[in-house]
Amino acid sequence: MGSTTKRLCDALLNADNIDSYFDNNADRIDIGVDLSEFLEEKLKESGLTRAELFARSSINPSYGYQLLSGLRSPARDTAVQLAFGLALDVDDTQKLLRMAKLGALYPRDRRDSIILFAISNGFTLPQTNELLFSYSMSGLSK
Known part of the structure; x- marks a missing residue:
């Protein structure tokens, strides 16, 4: 602990x-704040449209709308994709993962440490995927 x-x-x-x-x-x-409320709040702060968020996150729009409305829960990688789409910092990314009841990014895990590094250095999702691939790790989006 x-x-x-x-x-x-x-x-x-x-x-x-x-x-x-x-x-x-x-x-x-x-x-008191659920995941969909948190995502909507961060979306508003970002100034992005929903369509822009889904494009930046490499998430199918129909699935993305279900996530934002609370009808579906994201897988861990999908939650991280949303974090990249919203350009969240490390703290907000970890909060998003906690709120989704998913495991936080763990610096002792090689793949997670690459993702944490990318988030803290302002990488985009494509840049992060390239970095993951360069270390023979699976990317965040299919």
Whole structure:
């Protein structure tokens, strides 16, 4: 368990009640915003249209609309593709993955570390796929 997670767990176990835990840790835990709301918020912040997001993410538009409306849940790579399409930073990408109940990008995993490097350096999805392929890793989009 990471040190931040351990601190949160300790705070939870030592809290007088669950509401005080939520109030004191609102900036560190995801409460009250679902994945589709988060994606819509980030889409609005980006200034992109939905069509532009799907093109930048290499996601079929009909599937993309289902993701944004909450009718479907993304696979992990699809969530990362959306992060690239929205040009999210590492923190927001990890938040997106948590909200989708998917595993966070893990720096000890070779493929994940390449993706984290690409995100932190502002790579696009095609640039990231090229980098993954150069290390004989599978790309993010089919």
